Amino acid sequence: MKIEDEIKQKKFLNAHQKAVINLLYTVNWLQGKHQHLFKSFNITPQQFNILRILKGQHPNSISATEIKSRMLDRNSDVSRLLDRLVSKNVIVRKACPTDKRASDVNLTDAGLELLRTIDKKQSELDNILSLSDEEALQLSNLLDKSRG
Structure with a gap:
């Protein structure tokens, strides 16, 4: 899914801002997936x-x-x-x-x-x-x- 749809924001100042926001969002998404997996191992x-x-x-x-x-x-x-x-x-x-x-x-x-x-x-x-x-x-x- 596109970052615009994930955060419901269509406008960014420039491509660099969009990339940074996308990276930060993705890091948090990945951390959530990792936490879920490792929780099963306590x-x-x-x-x-x-x-x-x-x-x-x-x-x-x-x-x-x-x-x-x-x-x-x-x-x-x-x-x-x-x-x-x-x-x-x-x-x-x-x-x-x-x-x-x-x-x-x-x-x-x-x-x-x-x-x-x-x-x-x-x-x-x-x-x-x-x-x-x-x-x-x-x-x-x-x-x-x-x-x-």
Whole structure:
């Protein structure tokens, strides 16, 4: 559906304003789809982001500071998110032996299993935009370009 129809607005100052509004609207739409999917796994998109970061490091640990630097949502309260994931037994958090102020974080077997289960639904997320591979790559390149 066209952005004009979605927000019931036919006029924009220019093509750039329309693109920005369309992008913001689409981001919110995508976040809603992600929230709905992850709710069925009793996690939030931010928690999933942490689990994916940890999966990329597995079996090595990673610091909470490094996790924060890799988050898609840089405003997330990583410490609180880690506490919730610890309470769900999907990660472990240990004091760093070289820096007592830091903590090392690892996935548990339950965390790996949760990610395997979510991976079965990954194609739903990947295909949510209804784009061909070529279109998805073009969109990604345009987004990279727009950030400079």
